[in-house]
Amino acid sequence: MEHATAPPTAPEDPFPDDAPTRRPGRWRASAWTAGLLLAGVSAVLGCRAADTDAVTPVPQVLAFLPWLLAPAVLALLLAAYGRWRVGLVWAVAVLGGLAWYMEPYGKVGEPDGPPLADLRVLAANVEFGHGAPGLVEAVRKHKPDLVFVSECDRACQDTLREGLPKSAYPHRVAAGGDGADGSVILADVPLKRAEGVRGTLGMPGAVADVKGVAVRLQLAHPMPPTPGGVDRWRTELGALRDFAAAGDGRPTVLAGDFNATQDHAAFRRILGTGLHDAARLAGASRTPTWPTLLPRPFGAQIDHVLTTPDFAAHEARFLTLGNTDHRAVLLDLTLHRP
Structure with a gap:
């Protein structure tokens, strides 16, 4: 007598579908918090890239642009914990942009005259x-x-x-x-x-x-x-x-x-x-x-x-x-x- 064998189960996806309804509540909360942090940092970074100081609070925050690394790193960790793949990519892109603008501006040579x-x-x-x-x-x-x-x-x-x-x-x-x-x-x-x-x-x-x-x-x-x-x-x-x-x-x-x-x-x-x-x-x-x-x-x-x-x-x-x-x-x- 032959016994029916159950089909093999696929390995669990460590990053399930991004739909909020498929996630436990703690994952959704982490993803939403990461999204809010990334949205704020991205707005300031976008103004820096667009060469504009825009309006309050952008000029005030731009003065401390290097320290936006802290909320960006936190967003990366929250996106990883919330298993939000889009957020991970977004956070890496934001961190790359901040690192780019933290570099000293301009290359300058020595004066020519004596x-x-x-x-x-x-x-x-x-x-x-x-x-x-x-x-x-x-x-x-x-x-x-x-x-x-x-x-x-x-x-x-x-x-x-x-x-x-x-x-x-x-x-x-x-x-x-x-x-x-x-x-x-x-x-x-x-x-x-x-x-x-x-x-x-x-x-x-x-x-x-x-x-x-x-x-x-x-x-x-x-x-x-x-x-x-x-x-x-x-x-x-x-x-x-x-x-x-x-x-x-x-x-x-x-x-x-x-x-x-x-x-x-x-x-x-x-x-x-x-x-x-x-x-x-x-x-x-x-x-x-x-x-x-x-x-x-x-x-x-x-x-x-x-x-x-x-x-x-x-x-x-x-x-x-x-x-x-x-x-x-x-x-x-x-x-x-x-």
């Missing part, structure tokens, strides 16, 4: 002048040739006058006065006042005489991209771009608190005029300068020293001054003869 002069540049936001005593100590220690100070009110400027000998920094150009409005450029090389970029906060300009070469100087301090203030932030960064574009190749240093990172389209448009980020040249394009409340490597690099291709950058340091939410940027530059 070296003319070494310049040490320091840019610091002293937060309503509270960081002025720490700035005085840093300047005394590191002896920069050019100092760009944002949010330096009248009391802060008095502290700098008292703490730094006039013989060391005889040349000063200031703009604004009270609170965050005040800014000042100090120099141990001759300065001639120039028309600064107009903005909500003081942004002085000058021309420095560096061994007979006129170097344009401009302090940058546009308003931050707060909710409701993105248009003003974009406009003031655009004014800084216009200043950079008007240089016609003349040696230029544009430094300060830009309230923007390399992941903001409005900032990259300034670089598009031919300026280079000196921290990038020195291999430190992602070192955070704000906020000091977060330990390194967390935070965002929103303070920059931008230069024309006449300058080479050798070393970048980021100084904690105390009593300010920004780290100061210290760059060693070499001006090459045009």
Whole structure:
């Protein structure tokens, strides 16, 4: 008597059909959570790829683009746990896109002309002048040739006058006065006042005489991209771009608190005029300068020293001054003869 044999059973698919009705509740919850995380990260990444800062909250999140790796990795794990194949592919693509944009932007060579002069540049936001005593100590220690100070009110400027000998920094150009409005450029090389970029906060300009070469100087301090203030932030960064574009190749240093990172389209448009980020040249394009409340490597690099291709950058340091939410940027530059 023959016995009927049961047909062989197919091995269980470790990634069953994506239909939510076929999954246990915990799988569905994991897949939905992964989808929400990926949708948010993808929206910001899409704006980065489209070269736009869009609207709130995209500009604010773009400042911390590298840290979107955390929700993307979490989404990958949740998609794996929820056995959601589409989500796995989506998460891998998002992680690849983030990794691509985390790479330093642009490839820059050395200047062609012979070296003319070494310049040490320091840019610091002293937060309503509270960081002025720490700035005085840093300047005394590191002896920069050019100092760009944002949010330096009248009391802060008095502290700098008292703490730094006039013989060391005889040349000063200031703009604004009270609170965050005040800014000042100090120099141990001759300065001639120039028309600064107009903005909500003081942004002085000058021309420095560096061994007979006129170097344009401009302090940058546009308003931050707060909710409701993105248009003003974009406009003031655009004014800084216009200043950079008007240089016609003349040696230029544009430094300060830009309230923007390399992941903001409005900032990259300034670089598009031919300026280079000196921290990038020195291999430190992602070192955070704000906020000091977060330990390194967390935070965002929103303070920059931008230069024309006449300058080479050798070393970048980021100084904690105390009593300010920004780290100061210290760059060693070499001006090459045009």
